[in-house]
Amino acid sequence: MVERLPDEGKIWYNGTFVDWKDAKVHVLSHGLHYGSGVFEGIRCYATEKGSFIFRLKEHVDRMYHSARLYKMDIPYSEEDLKEAIKETIRINGLDACYIRPIAFYGYHHLGVNPTGCPVDVAIAVWRWGTYLGEEALESGIRCTFSSWRRIDPKTLPVTAKAVGHYLNSLLAVLDAKEKGFDEAIMLDSDGYVAEGPGENIFAVKNATLYTPEAESSILPGITRASVIELARESGYEVVEKPLTKEELLTADEVFFTGTAAEVSPIREIDGVRIGKGKRGEVTSVIQRKFFDVVNARDERYMRWLEPVYE
Ligand SMILES: Cc1ncc(COP(=O)(O)O)c(C=O)c1O
Structure with missing residues (x-):
């Protein structure tokens, strides 16, 4: 039931595409120590009429809503993020997939106050079956x-x-x-x-x-x-x-x-x-x-x- 993540493909990372294996964070990233990140889980379905993302706008809206509540400034517009999500699916040549955008405080200093840490953003997509079987x-x-x-x-x-x-x-x-x-x-x-x-x-x-x-x-x-x-x-x-x-x-x-x-x-x-x-x-x-x-x-x-x- 638990599917292992793939080990190849491209991940959108701070505005550029990197190889799956290179999409890494430093062990002293703020988000890793204090859970300071926001994310979404979105599905893209393969249909007879083509590939469609279900309620993309609402998911991206919610991600910015989550960020606002944590006073986190995502350094991309919602429009840019939606485009990046679609481009990530296209570049990976997928017809159906799970989509995981995440924004988190990255590497700069360590301490609960995140002010001054960069906000890193990544988008990964991969094939996914039913969650509960x-x-x-x-x-x-x-x-x-x-x-x-x-x-x-x-x-x-x-x-x-x-x-x-x-x-x-x-x-x-x-x-x-x-x-x-x-x-x-x-x-x-x-x-x-x-x-x-x-x-x-x-x-x-x-x-x-x-x-x-x-x-x-x-x-x-x-x-x-x-x-x-x-x-x-x-x-x-x-x-x-x-x-x-x-x-x-x-x-x-x-x-x-x-x-x-x-x-x-x-x-x-x-x-x-x-x-x-x-x-x-x-x-x-x-x-x-x-x-x-x-x-x-x-x-x-x-x-x-x-x-x-x-
Ligand atoms: C805690 C929690 N509740 C509810 C949901 C269902 O939300 P959605 O239908 O937007 O996926 C999710 C999944 O995102 C969740 O993590």
């Missing part, structure tokens, strides 16, 4: 409530997709794997459901969708926003509200959303079977719609797709 998209995964709570907005700006925040996710993932589960579900500091370590979560009850609201310490996912829109357009009611553990355990269906996880059903949480213990009806509808959209089969949502090779 092909079978997960069909049969669903087994999750556990993590004993680690999701980071709290009183401590860190949770809407930033920042490097250091992922220590929280790392603990939750390790916890889940050690207990024999596929993935963790984290609660917020008030005990309400927040999200997975790299996914947002939805529950379905009587054909209404429920998802934790922004106040539940979530990263506002771009897949989450897309699924809310697709579900409403399909005639489902979607309610954003604080969700309890009990509501999740007694839901008819539960699923994760995310760039990596796409739309992944959850069939069990801590030994409790969710609904029928397999992908539910509403999840199937949402999943089908989502894959139609990302695969350029729905004309109405071509506005979410950025062509790579024009």
